[in-house]
Amino acid sequence: MKTVNWLEETQKRKEELIRTTQSFLQMKSVLDPATAKEGAPFGEGIREALDYALGVCEQAGMTIKDVRGYAAHAEFGQGEELIGILSHVDVVPEGDGWSTPPFAAEIVDGKIVARGAIDDKGPTMAAIFAAKIVMELGLPLSKRVRFIFGTDEESSWKCVNTYFATEEMPTMGFTPDADFPLIYAEKGLTDLTLRQTLAAFQAKTAHETADVQAKLVSLQSGLRMNMVPDKGEAVLIPQELDAQAIVERYRQHLADNDLKGSAEEKDGLVVLRMEGVSVHGMDPGKGVNAGTHLIHFLHTLQLDARATSYVRFADQYLHNQHYGQTLGIAHDDAEMGPLSLNTGVLEYQAEGDAIFRLNIRYPHSVSFEHWSAVLAAHGAEEAFELEVVEHLTPHRVDPNHPLVTTLQRVYTEQTGEEAGIIAIGGATYGRSLDVGVAFGPLFPGRPDSAHQRDEYILVDDLIKATAIYAQAIYELAK
Numbered sequence: 308m309k310t311v312n313w314l315e316e317t318q319k320r321k322e323e324l325i326r327t328t329q330s331f332l333q334m335k336s337v338l339d340p341a342t343a344k345e346g347a348p349f350g351e352g353i354r355e356a357l358d359y360a361l362g363v364c365e366q367a368g369m370t371i372k373d374v375r376g377y378a379a380h381a382e383f384g385q386g387e388e389l390i391g392i393l394s395h396v397d398v399v400p401e402g403d404g405w406s407t408p409p410f411a412a413e414i415v416d417g418k419i420v421a422r423g424a425i426d427d428k429g430p431t432m433a434a435i436f437a438a439k440i441v442m443e444l445g446l447p448l449s450k451r452v453r454f455i456f457g458t459d460e461e462s463s464w465k466c467v468n469t470y471f472a473t474e475e476m477p478t479m480g481f482t483p484d485a486d487f488p489l490i491y492a493e494k495g496l497t498d499l500t501l502r503q504t505l506a507a508f509q510a511k512t513a514h515e516t517a518d519v520q521a522k523l524v525s526l527q528s529g530l531r532m533n534m535v536p537d538k539g540e541a542v543l544i545p546q547e548l549d550a551q552a553i554v555e556r557y558r559q560h561l562a563d564n565d566l567k568g569s570a571e572e573k574d575g576l577v578v579l580r581m582e583g584v585s586v587h588g589m590d591p592g593k594g595v596n597a598g599t600h601l602i603h604f605l606h607t608l609q610l611d612a613r614a615t616s617y618v619r620f621a622d623q624y625l626h627n628q629h630y631g632q633t634l635g636i637a638h639d640d641a642e643m644g645p646l647s648l649n650t651g652v653l654e655y656q657a658e659g660d661a662i663f664r665l666n667i668r669y670p671h672s673v674s675f676e677h678w679s680a681v682l683a684a685h686g687a688e689e690a691f692e693l694e695v696v697e698h699l700t701p702h703r704v705d706p707n708h709p710l711v712t713t714l715q716r717v718y719t720e721q722t723g724e725e726a727g728i729i730a731i732g733g734a735t736y737g738r739s740l741d742v743g744v745a746f747g748p749l750f751p752g753r754p755d756s757a758h759q760r761d762e763y764i765l766v767d768d769l770i771k772a773t774a775i776y777a778q779a780i781y782e783l784a785k
């Protein structure tokens with residue numbers, strides 16, 4: 308067997324690769340319900356990009372199949388087993404502030420700048436060209452290789468759900484939609500609501516607290532479960548403590564704890580505002596949760612009975628409990644890291660519901676059934692009911708699986724660098740495959756421009772990724 312110089316083979320096709328990638332990027336494949344129709348469920352732009360990718364594959368000699376425009380595949384090779392390469396042709400909206408038009412795909416300083424350049428149309432085209440190289444070299448394969456193109460990865464993943472409802476699940480595969488060297492494990496992801504209705508609280512508690520200093524009318528903090536809230540606001544009615552005293556106490560609390568916020572008296576009410584630091588909910592300890600910090604102050608006041616219940620629960624179980632320590636659900640996994648807890652949204656209405664919306668991520672070595680039961684039991688202490696809004700189970704491929712070891716070896720041969728494997732708290736497209744990992748396209752140390760203005764892929768990285776994917780496809784399918 309002659310040895311192939313994958314980088315050299317890629318260089319020979321460089322101009323065509325760049326041109327084809329640019330044309331692909333020039334299609335505005337943003338979700339557009341206004342132009343959705345039979346065969347194009349997410350609109351015309353996405354349909355056009357899907358057809359373009361299929362066209363390149365068909366011209367290369369692959370057989371294609373369209374699954375009602377939700378997803379499509381292109382296949383080559385032969386054999387029982389199937390190697391999957393899963394990517395997506397849709398992109399997030401371009402947003403404002405670009406230095407060059409977002410769908411011009413101009414080359415600036417060695418970068419192709421366009422929405423979708425790194426996520427995920429650039430790497431999609433790199434992988435297609437990688438397959439073209441394998442095909443054009445006429446290398447013998449003992450397995451089939453299938454590109455699966457999704458069309459709404461950036462929104463609801465209906466594409467893969469629809470596709471895999473009827474189509475074959477690959478034996479193993481990768482998605483070029485995250486980071487090099489390789490992501491082999493992803494935590495389980497949950498969005499949960501703890502809700503206490505007024506009726507449930509009243510059924511539990513008959514008596515009002517004595518000597519109430521203030522009544523909590525409302526509290527609001529945060530917009531999304533997977534973000535640490537950076538703003539919080541509470542409205543109080545002064546009782547035993549007058550408005551000015553509450554305002555002064557709050558200002559003192561802010562000063563003592565090095566926090567930012569404000570307090571004002573307005574129409575007989577006191578409005579307290581807290582400013583935190585918003586970060587992604589997968590690592591809540593890096594932020595400052597405005598909502599739970601506000602709660603921590605309220606906990607120093609004698610409030611009405613219902614507010615006391617709400618505040619006590621949050622102060623004990625949620626404030627600075629980024630790993631669920633006091634809830635008793637903390638669990639650290641040597642490989643995948645700890646269970647993490649983010650309180651993304653806090654809502655309290657004296658005459659309505661009292662709510663915490665949580666984002667909890669957990670490693671594969673602890674069971675959802677176990678920790679969610681513990682959480683539900685603590686919630687029940689204060690008449691909160693637990694609702695599971697979203698649950699994605701942990702995803703992991705054994706580090707000794709040939710998929711992982713083969714891709715590691717290929718990465719090292721192509722880059723000369725060690726291929727450490729990564730476990731993450733987020734989710735990649737790789738979890739749509741039963742045995743799937745994320746493999747590129749972002750090289751270690753490169754800033755991630757996905758979803759940002761001036762999104763780009765370095766031309767050199769596009770070439771390098773293509774060479775890596777070419778060898779990977781061959782090694783996995785030979």
Ligand SMILES: [Zn+2]
Nearest residue numbers: 426427460484
């Ligand atoms: Zn993506």
